[in-house]
Each structure stands twice: as C-alpha cells, then as structure tokens.
Amino acid sequence: MHTQPAPTPTHCPYCALQCGMQLTPDAAGEGVAVTGRADFPVNRGALCGKGQSAAAVLSRGVRLTGPLVRDPGTGRLAPATWEAALDAIAGGLARTRALHGADACGVFGGGGLTNEKAYALGKFARIVLGTSQIDYNGRFCMSSAAAAGQRAFGLDRGLPFPLEDLPRTGCVILVGSNLAETMPPALRYLTELKANGGKLIVIDPRRTRTAEQADLHLAPRPGTDLALALGMLHLLVAEGRTDEAYIRERTRGWAEARAGVMAHWPEYVERVTGVPVPRLRAAVGLFADAETAMVLTARGPEQQSKGTDTVGAWINLALATGRPGTPLSGYGCLTGQGNGQGGREHGQKADQLPGYRKLTDPAARAHVAEVWGVDPAALPGPGRSAYELLDALGGEIRSLLLMGSNPVVSAPRAAHVEERLRSLDFLAVADVVLSETAELADVVLPVTQWAEETGTVTNLEGRVLLRRRAITAPPGVRSDLEVLHELTARLSPGLEKGFPVEPEEVFDELRRASAGGPADYAGISYERLAADGGEGVFWPCPATDGPGTPRLFLDRFATEDGRARFVPVAHRAAAEEPDAEYPVYLTTGRVVAQYQSGAQTRRVDELNKAAPGPFVELHPRLAARLGVVEGDEVAVVSRRGRAVAPARVVGTIRVDTVFMPFHWGGAGRVNAVTNPALDPVSRMPEFKVCAVRVERVG
Structure with missing residues (x-):
C-alpha cells in the first residue's frame, strides 16, 4: 500500500510570471499532479494550459535520460556513459583552446536557467575557459x-x-x-x-x-x-x-x-x-x-x-x-522568459558580471574577482552579443557549449545560424529534450528539470523565488551544476571546488558576488525564501533583516544625482521596409498553447491539439489579391529564406501585414525569414518587422 506524498510548493517552468503551483507525486511514483497555489500573489491559483500540463515533460518517454555522443563511424548520436560524454566535451574544448585560443571557445546560455546555473555558467566561461565569448538567448527577449x-x-x-x-x-x-x-x-x-x-x-x-x-x-x-x-x-x-x-x-x-x-x-x-x-x-x-x-x-x-x-x-x-x-x-x-530577469543579472550576458555589474567597471571586476579568488586582470572583457556570437561560429569561434537554448528555431536568420552550428569543430548541448539544436551536437547531456532540482528564479517584478525539488530525476540525468563541476575538474583541476553542485552553496556565493551591485541579493537566503510564505523577496535587498524593495524610485532614481534622464530620440525607418519585390510587412509572436522555440511544449499532446502547427495570418483583402483562401498553403519569403504554413484569413490584422508564430522548426520555421539587423545599443535583432512577399504554394 502506497502512502500519498505531501505536495511541494514551487513555481511554473515557463514564463516570467513564475506562477505558484503545487506538485504532488502519485502514490505509485509514476506521475505528478499540478495544482495552482492560491496563496501566491502573482497568479492567485490560476494556471494556463502550459502550466497545467508542465509535468508531461517530466515523462521518460518525452525527455532525455542518458548522454549521447556522435559516433564517428555512423555519424549518428549514440548512447554513451557520463564519463565518456564529459571526457569528450572537455577534450573538444581543450583542443580548441590549445589550437586557437580561449576566445575560440563559445558559451551560450538560456533565460530559463536558474540564477545559480546562470551564475555558474558565467563564472565557468570566464575563469575556466578564459573566454569572453558568452551570451544567452535573453538577448532576444528584453x-x-x-x-x-x-x-x-x-x-x-x-x-x-x-x-x-x-x-x-x-x-x-x-x-x-x-x-x-x-x-x-x-x-x-x-x-x-x-x-x-x-x-x-x-x-x-x-x-x-x-x-x-x-x-x-x-x-x-x-x-x-x-x-x-x-x-x-x-x-x-x-x-x-x-x-x-x-x-x-x-x-x-x-x-x-x-x-x-x-x-x-x-x-x-x-x-x-x-x-x-x-x-x-x-x-x-x-x-x-x-x-x-x-x-x-x-x-x-x-x-x-x-x-x-x-x-x-x-x-x-x-x-x-x-x-x-x-x-x-x-x-x-x-519580461518574457521564465528567468529572463535573473538570467542577465548574474553573468551570462556578454557585458555583465554578477549583481548586474558592468564588466568594464574596474571596481566591479575587483569585487567579483575577489569572490572568485582570481586576479581581476584575468577576467576577459566583453564579448559578442547573442546573434553576433552565433554568426561567428565556425569562424573565430570553433567550439560551443550550449545550455538551455534552441537557436536553430529561435534565432533570427535561423537557416544561417543552423549552417554556422554545423560548421563548428565541436558542439556540446545540455538540455532536457533532444531539441533541433541538440540534434546537431557532438555530445548531448541530459539535465535535470525544474521539478527535479532546487534553485532560485527572479520573476518579471524582480521578485526572487525559490523553486523546490519535488521529485527525483531518472537515473542517468544530472544537473547543470554537476556538469560544470565535472568539466572544471577535467579542464582546470583544483578549480572544481569553486563550482559546488549544491544550489544553496552556489546561491550563497552569488549573494556575496552581487553585494553592493545594482541587483543586490546579499540579504536574500534560501532560509528566508523558504520561511516567508513563498511570496519571494524583491531585489535590491542588501540586508538579511531588510524588507526588499517592491517599489523602486519612490524617493530617487538610481542615477548619480537621483534624477531620471530624458534621452532625445527621433523616428527612423525599420532596417528593411517593403518594396516592389517584398511588398508586405511580417511580424512574429506567440500563441497561447506553445512556448518559445516549442522544444518542450511541442512534446505535450494536449498543447499540440490546441496549437498543432504554424500558420500565416493575413487580411481578407490581401488574401483576395493573392488568390488565397482559408487553409491554403502559402510561403512567406524574405531576402533570407522562406517559411511555409496554412493561411488563416482574418479581419484582425492590418492589410499590409502578415503574422506568423515562431514556435516551430521545419518548413514553418518563420525565423528563417526574420532579419538579424541589430539595435546599436542593446544588440537586439529586429524580429518584429521585415519585408516579405507571400506566395500561394501549388
């Protein structure tokens, strides 16, 4: 007779609301029930379909449960031991570093990684690999x-x-x-x-x-x-x-x-x-x-x-x-991604150190270097932004370690990015599922998910939250923190002590590294997050007895003189406007039943029933000009590529504009069409507008 396990309060793995939920494993240990937490102030018990079905991705039939290494004979990914897989990654990175220098090793992270993982990944890139070439998919977010x-x-x-x-x-x-x-x-x-x-x-x-x-x-x-x-x-x-x-x-x-x-x-x-x-x-x-x-x-x-x-x-x-x-x-x-806020605060962005410190600030470098036990001069300078890093693959960057991202689907000019990934000397991917990007890798590592690990995330309000482990990961699956610890032991023996595998140890170091910085987490602890009723603590929170800061700027802004700055701006056209050859605007976005590149949600049956595939939304007048009716296959073509999907003829979009969601790869991969033109300050690509033509297929 089985005893019913107690529910574990935690948070949804998807968007930046980080809705409160409870996970209750069934008595037989074969499934997990998900319910909303009415006591959490952000969602007050409500969950969307993605949150309600989030436990489906925990299934062994959906997720990765063992390492894969590409067989040089067959060219296919084949099961391997953890030792062999880690040795292969360390060997690939070490060869690249020896032949081409540290900056030939790239690291690409994700906005879904916990604060602890984002922190450890940035530290690994800078003091183990010694590379400046680290960024993450949150560059594409906000x-x-x-x-x-x-x-x-x-x-x-x-x-x-x-x-x-x-x-x-x-x-x-x-x-x-x-x-x-x-x-x-x-x-x-x-x-x-x-x-x-x-x-x-x-x-x-x-x-x-x-x-x-x-x-x-x-x-x-x-x-x-x-x-x-x-x-x-x-x-x-x-x-x-x-x-x-x-x-x-x-x-x-x-x-x-x-x-x-x-x-x-x-x-x-x-x-x-x-x-x-x-x-x-x-x-x-x-x-x-x-x-x-x-x-x-x-x-x-x-x-x-x-x-x-x-x-x-x-x-x-x-x-x-x-x-x-x-x-x-x-x-x-x-903010969009689950930990898009915390992910950029603690070091996986090309120009930042933990605590939202600037990598170019000598005082910031000195503070973080002291926490890490290294010479500030040993820290690399700022590297390439996300798209620029991906564009350099196979050229100046020869090997890539990628965690929690799927740029084959999510990056602009995605077919080009896929080609760049294929041109690498070595690619290693750590992920939950075999994404389109993982399918290209030389080594794939299966890592733990939200319900199988403890860690903190920071939601769109700046509320730091504790996600608790509710179930045990399947045999053959390890955490990203274990991966970084083991790789460090192979690449820089002795330094692995600075990469603990327990999330709370990592968070305590993160607190010290962030202390005094703009995103100051020094006063936030696991004990406090677990004891506060689960509502989280707003940063900045420099003192353990301080209340945190739910509302910023009430007395002064965070500028030197406390005043906000007006910045003069003027309108200018998009990087690419419609013309005779490409006469229509394309804009992209999301649908309710899928999330980001769809790597996880496209593996959930009930979500696929609600949103089975991509589509092209166009106005009836544009459809009539093209001779297109509802359900016709149409191609959306830009100077970079094409995407094909069924037409949806609706009166709720501008006549000069078409819309496609970006959750799918294959023929309907809209990011094969989008423009990688970058904002000069943020280095954000221009996903939301480019010039296309629409063609009826067949």
Whole structure:
C-alpha cells in the first residue's frame, strides 16, 4: 500500500510570471499532479494550459535520460556513459583552446536557467575557459528595454512595482504585448483595472485577444511604435499637459528631448504609422486625464533595430507626465522568459558580471574577482552579443557549449545560424529534450528539470523565488551544476571546488558576488525564501533583516544625482521596409498553447491539439489579391529564406501585414525569414518587422 506524498510548493517552468503551483507525486511514483497555489500573489491559483500540463515533460518517454555522443563511424548520436560524454566535451574544448585560443571557445546560455546555473555558467566561461565569448538567448527577449531603463533610470528591473499595483492605476498603455496568449493568468489584472474604472490602451498591429479588452486599440504599421510615442508626446506638449513641476524636480534633459519631439506633428505621425490623428488624440486624452497611469512595453517595440530608442520614447512619455517613481504609476517592461530577469543579472550576458555589474567597471571586476579568488586582470572583457556570437561560429569561434537554448528555431536568420552550428569543430548541448539544436551536437547531456532540482528564479517584478525539488530525476540525468563541476575538474583541476553542485552553496556565493551591485541579493537566503510564505523577496535587498524593495524610485532614481534622464530620440525607418519585390510587412509572436522555440511544449499532446502547427495570418483583402483562401498553403519569403504554413484569413490584422508564430522548426520555421539587423545599443535583432512577399504554394 502506497502512502500519498505531501505536495511541494514551487513555481511554473515557463514564463516570467513564475506562477505558484503545487506538485504532488502519485502514490505509485509514476506521475505528478499540478495544482495552482492560491496563496501566491502573482497568479492567485490560476494556471494556463502550459502550466497545467508542465509535468508531461517530466515523462521518460518525452525527455532525455542518458548522454549521447556522435559516433564517428555512423555519424549518428549514440548512447554513451557520463564519463565518456564529459571526457569528450572537455577534450573538444581543450583542443580548441590549445589550437586557437580561449576566445575560440563559445558559451551560450538560456533565460530559463536558474540564477545559480546562470551564475555558474558565467563564472565557468570566464575563469575556466578564459573566454569572453558568452551570451544567452535573453538577448532576444528584453535587452532593448533593459538598455532604455538603464539610460533613463540608472537601473533595469522589468517592473519597478508589483503587479498588484496595476489594477489600481487609472490608465495603462500596453505596447506590443498580447498578455491573453503570452501570460494568461496576468490578464486578470487588466480585467480588474477596467472593473475599477481604469482605462486600457493597447498598441498592436493585430487586434489580439488582449486588444479586444481595450478601451482604445491603436494598430500602427510594424516598426513605427517610435513615431507613435513621439506623436503622443508632441500632443501633450502642444496641449500644455506635461507635469512641469515633476520634470523640474526629478528629471534632466527635458529641453533636448522636447525639441526633438516637436518635429513629430500629428499629421506626419499619421502618415508614418497609419494611426488616424483623432485616435492619437483620444489616446493622449485617456492617458493625460488619468490621475495615475502606467506605460508597459513588451517584445513589440523592443525587437526592432531601434528598440532601445523606441522604448526610450515611451519612457519619455511617462516621465513628461510625472509617472515613474510615483505611487500606482510608472513605466515597466513585461519580461518574457521564465528567468529572463535573473538570467542577465548574474553573468551570462556578454557585458555583465554578477549583481548586474558592468564588466568594464574596474571596481566591479575587483569585487567579483575577489569572490572568485582570481586576479581581476584575468577576467576577459566583453564579448559578442547573442546573434553576433552565433554568426561567428565556425569562424573565430570553433567550439560551443550550449545550455538551455534552441537557436536553430529561435534565432533570427535561423537557416544561417543552423549552417554556422554545423560548421563548428565541436558542439556540446545540455538540455532536457533532444531539441533541433541538440540534434546537431557532438555530445548531448541530459539535465535535470525544474521539478527535479532546487534553485532560485527572479520573476518579471524582480521578485526572487525559490523553486523546490519535488521529485527525483531518472537515473542517468544530472544537473547543470554537476556538469560544470565535472568539466572544471577535467579542464582546470583544483578549480572544481569553486563550482559546488549544491544550489544553496552556489546561491550563497552569488549573494556575496552581487553585494553592493545594482541587483543586490546579499540579504536574500534560501532560509528566508523558504520561511516567508513563498511570496519571494524583491531585489535590491542588501540586508538579511531588510524588507526588499517592491517599489523602486519612490524617493530617487538610481542615477548619480537621483534624477531620471530624458534621452532625445527621433523616428527612423525599420532596417528593411517593403518594396516592389517584398511588398508586405511580417511580424512574429506567440500563441497561447506553445512556448518559445516549442522544444518542450511541442512534446505535450494536449498543447499540440490546441496549437498543432504554424500558420500565416493575413487580411481578407490581401488574401483576395493573392488568390488565397482559408487553409491554403502559402510561403512567406524574405531576402533570407522562406517559411511555409496554412493561411488563416482574418479581419484582425492590418492589410499590409502578415503574422506568423515562431514556435516551430521545419518548413514553418518563420525565423528563417526574420532579419538579424541589430539595435546599436542593446544588440537586439529586429524580429518584429521585415519585408516579405507571400506566395500561394501549388
């Protein structure tokens, strides 16, 4: 007779809400029941379909359960022992380093890695391999908002206030986010906002399920969000609706920013964006009339070759009306990936050290080097950003260690990235499943998942959370921390003591490394996270007896003088505009039943029933011009490649625009089409807009 195990409180492995859930293994140990946690303040018991079905990926029939090494005779991946697999990885990296230098070894991480794994991976790259060539897929997520936030406020934290403030504000401008499909449990905050009398403005080229909830929906041409923000600020200035006292007391740089705004008069903005002037004026009225208000941006304005300036323009709009740093108001970014926030705070980004310190800052280098027990001069400088790193594979970078990412599907110009991966001398992948990228590897390591390991993550509010181990991983599976420990023992004997396998030991070192930095975790401990009711602690939290910081900037901004900065920006076109050969805009995004590259969710039957494959969404007038009807196979073709999928003919998208979700590889891989043009500041690729033509197949 089996005894029913006790439930374990933990968090969802998918998006940055990090919804609270409970996991209860069945008495026979053959399955895990998932239920929402009503006591967790972010989701209050609600879970989307991905969260409800998250345990399906724990199944042995779905996930990897043993190492694989490519057989030189057959060219196929074949089962191997852990010792053989680790020896092969260490040998491949060591050969590359000996022949071509440390920077010929690349490391690519993921926004789903825990804080402990992200920290250890960055440390491994810099002091074991000695390479500067490390970045992660979070560069593709919210790097433009991070850069804009740093410029304006001196600090980047996705939301500088908890989500609970959102329903209590007077007006929300939501730019380029479809919360109903990307973060369904968060939609209740918008529903409550409206129930409280607040107004919702949604800006999106498509009339999404989220836009259906809006009091006002603006549908600009893809790539013109910057002009739209400048046009709204122009009207605020012209109508005398800026908060001059706030600007005077809490900001700098307004005169220069205002001068640039005046060139973006309403009729010009209408020509650029396609948004009629009356609707532009209506949006300004709703926002300015509200006593409190928020601007929230997401991937729409960020994933552009001018994403940093675009987000900066929306921040300027918020600053000019006195919103940031005042109660129930402000600017925030809706982080996407599960640990996209923490993942970039602790060292797997090319230009950062733990604690969100700058790699180029001598004091930061000295502090972290002391924690690591190395000479600051031994730390490499900044390396390539994510796409630039992938583009250099097979050339200056000859070997790659990749953890928790699937760039064959998720990177822009993906067919080129796949070709670069194939050209490597050596590729090792550590992952939960055999993704499209893992299929190309010389060695594949099966690693533990969220429910099989303990670790911390940081959600979109800056709330540090403890994810607890609920079940034991299958035999043959090890943690990423064990992998890094064993590789260090092989590559730099003696240094492995600095790479413990227990997550709490890693986190305690992370706390010391982050102490005094912008993202200060020094006062956060496992004991505290386990004892606080599971609600988490907001960083910065420098003291163990300190409360954390749910709301930033109420007294001062994180700049040297405590004032926010207006940054002058001006509209410019996308890197690639439609022309006679490629006359239509393409924009990309997500659907509710799949997640990111789909490597995990595409292995869950109930999610595949809801979203079985890619599609091309186009307006009836465009479909009629092309002779396309619902369900026809169509090809979306750019200068870089093509993607083929069935047509969905809908009246909820602009006539000049088509949309494809990016969760699939194969013929429907839309990222074979997207443009890798990079933002000059954030190095974010322009996923959200490129020029294409649409062809009926057959």
